[in-house]
Amino acid sequence: MKLNGNSLDEVLKKEALSDEDIVFLLGLTEPEDCKKLQEAAYKKTTELMGNKVYYRGLIEVSNVCTVDCRYCGIRKDNHGVHRYTLSKEEILEAAMFAAENGYGSICLQAGERNDPKFVSFISDCLREIHRKTVSESLPNSLGITLSLGDQTKEVYEEWAEASGNRQNLRYLARFESSNQELFDFLHNVLHKKSKQLEHRLQCLQWLKECGYQVGTGVMIGIPGQKLEDLCSDIRLYQKLEADMIGMGPYLMSEGGDLKSLGQTENKKLFQLSLNMIAVTRLVMGNINIAAATAMQVLDPQGRETAISYGANVVMPNLTPLQYREGYQLYDKKPGLKDDPETFGLKLEERIQSKGREVGWNLSGSSRKWLNRTGNSQEGYDGKKGAGEQFVVWIKSSES
Template sequence: MTRTELAAILARPELSDADIVALLGLTDPEDCRMLKEAAFNRTTELMGPYVYYRGLIELSNICTANCRYCGIRKANHAVERYTMTQEEIVEQAVWAARQGYGSVCLQAGERHDEKFIEFICACLREIHVKTKSPLLPNGVGVTLSLGDQPESVYRRWAEACGNPESLRYLARFETSNPELFQMLHSTPGRNEKNLEHRLECLRSLRRAGYQVGTGVMIGIPGQTLEDLCRDIRMFQEIDVDMIGMGPYLRSEGNDLEALGQMEPKALLQLALNMIAVTRLVLGPVNIAAATALQAIRDDGREMGIEYGCNVVMPNLSPQRFRKGYQLYDNKPCLDDEPTQCASCLEKRIQSRGREVGWNMSGSSRRYLRRIGRPNEVKPAKDYTPDGRRLIRLRAI
């Protein structure tokens, strides 16, 4: 493909499947630069200049599922299991709100017992009450990533949240290829997963009022560019509000070690291409720069921002729990406290031509349009004499 042909594809308002496959397969540095520039500009046009924080709280690594690729799968008996207390979870959410984060993400292994379900309800109720302020009158926005659940459970959590217009759920379908999905989840027994069931969970989340988030793994052994194209079409079919996706990385605790992993440089470029093409096709959705990008290259998250991401998820989990929540090998920032992550991440974001959306929930423009709500206001940032961040808002 010539540069003229590539420029013509990037200028099209809609991309064909053949266009998508061609863009995903780009490897020449100049071609990739052209794709990156198109995606960055499209993000600015549709989403503005801001990158939104989702303060990540990995509240428990206890999991009843046995997904073969995952480091905290039930069958990995080498993992020391933990569950944070309600007080610890709420404390991190309150810290995030005071630091100007507009949103937090509660993530854990998958459980279905009533004790766990009600525990999440209690955490959500307290977070809602304790993070309210003049700047966040409804408290922080909340993203949940707690696996497949019945719709009745999704509704209980939505009610407990108390902030329905800033409530999100991330449930990645990982791949739209049924054979690859089966390979990733083919452990016999009651822990086996089903692609259609995962898609029905996403439909349940929409009915329950959530902003619907999903995503895939990129570079799964046996995956083709055509598979990734179908993943993007699946995003369109679901009409998602947000996307979280990243490279397929090996894990010591998984059951797929023999299948290997793509060469890191090629894997990173493929993941970045997938982000950029998804932005060009899906338009005004939120796309997270996965921490897994940073596991390949130190500035991987920043590269994700350049290729079209507008969300990052700083890890707020207390340091003592982090080594127990490794879904893949070489997870970064295991030894950093939340204050360390926050202090360096803003500079990294600014180095790529973006600003942090302080004290903004950061709902996707697609979702805001769907419910007829205007875009959020523009944040202005200042500091108190003792160096504590003070966040104000001014209308635009």
């Protein structure tokens, strides 16, 4: 395949990709071409990020939500969902499991709420997680990622202070699409304007000002989406100077408001999602990219294949088993019955099959963020139980 006389090999060797290059790479479908893209992204990941994949133990705090995003299975107007909120004790138990089993980092995720009771509850949990997870293996406590929707700058600051560990603090707020029409299509129910793209971008700016490692992302394969839209999404990642990306395929939800539209055929959507991961790695360089659990819906080896295309973060589910059925953002969500006691080790074997190793007891901060802020990353040798402390100094070789 060629683009303007340049072969695929020549495009992949470029230091900077044009918009035309990005659209060209995103549209690859031939197995041989996709393999070349995968190899280029895997190589760049190794060069810039090393060989480790980091665990973020996922704790789905609550499926109570005050907004009505049309694609989502726990949207406010889906009255068929049994609502729940974990107790502080249940959250702490899951966090302690992560800390004691070498995960190094957790993610607290929930439906979107802004009420003072919820804000205080999260602050309380963050303080307790920090207090209880400081140990020889985690001298600065567990790393924390929050994915709790749009809040005020004051709330972001309150949670950052409560975390007790700003050096290992992240926030994931996906903008879903940089195309204003697609954004409105996803978020705005008829006669209800529940979300604004401009406000989501403002929230990302506030998060950066509060010192968070800022994560964002998009849906891939939205009805009506073009390759040029995905290219624009990557350009917005650049403009935002994102430290991490969490993105995945657009999947239908029976509890959503868009099920009549269906979704792209699995094999085609899977390859497009892999291409998006790879091209994002080639363009963005030394950021963290998550291998979305949703990839498993499209292919049994979806998460591991995403790692081979440039992802370096996975999110094993630590939500208590009895609540998982209630937190299905899309249909056929995998892992509803996975036992945390054995799942993390099984996942390690699959990660190793892709030539990677788990960064045990490491928070896995974004190297782009480390470079930008001049921070160092402290951790321990990447084997559970090893007692040798080390400090990795990240030099500003990548902007």
